[in-house]
Amino acid sequence: MSTPLKFTKKAPPSHITYLNRKFRIQQSIFLYRRILRLTSQMTHYDENGVAWRDILRFSARKEFEASKEERDEEVLARALFTAQMAIDDFEEKFLRRQNDLEERQKEAEEVVLGKSQRMSRERAERILKGEDVEERVKMMHSNERKTKEIEERKEAGRDGRRRHQSSGVLFDAQGNEL
Numbered sequence: 001m002s003t004p005l006k007f008t009k010k011a012p013p014s015h016i017t018y019l020n021r022k023f024r025i026q027q028s029i030f031l032y033r034r035i036l037r038l039t040s041q042m043t044h045y046d047e048n049g050v051a052w053r054d055i056l057r058f059s060a061r062k063e064f065e066a067s068k069e070e071r072d073e074e075v076l077a078r079a080l081f082t083a084q085m086a087i088d089d090f091e092e093k094f095l096r097r098q099n100d101l102e103e104r105q106k107e108a109e110e111v112v113l114g115k116s117q118r119m120s121r122e123r124a125e126r127i128l129k130g131e132d133v134e135e136r137v138k139m140m141h142s143n144e145r146k147t148k149e150i151e152e153r154k155e156a157g158r159d160g161r162r163r164h165q166s167s168g169v170l171f172d173a174q175g176n177e178l
Contacts, residue, residue, distance in 0.1 A: 024076050028067045031083050035060040038091055041098070104129075 035056065042053040063083070070076045108124050 021073070024073070024080065025068070027080050028064055031080065031087060032060055032064045034087060038087070038094070041094075 039053040039056045039060075042051070042056070044052045046052060046055065063079075067076060067079060070079070
């Protein structure tokens, strides 16, 4: 009769543990630097007047220091994965919001400068916020109409004459042959 085999879990060799640990630290540093780059674009403040950039950087630094002290590889791997997902999600939302704000700012500047000097700043801000939707639609139609008029004027020429494309015959503004 043979004796049953006993399986014991061996600890990984020290060089593998060292490489895993080194890799995790590199990932932590990469995430920390990514947070620093991302927060450098932030200009928002909380209720107390503290910049969100500083709050997030302080929190990231604290997490980074805690990850250096963590000895359990599984806990560290989960924390890094969760942090990576959270940063990806935050970055996507932040960049989308920044683009929306830039587009609104651009539209407001076009409204104030392009529409007319008569428009009040308050009205431009209402349009910017999307509160005055009817005015926004009117402006879009007005811009389309102006574009058509400009194209027609270019086609007619300065003196109201235009040339038939295929025959080369001149016509006046009413369409009479010259």
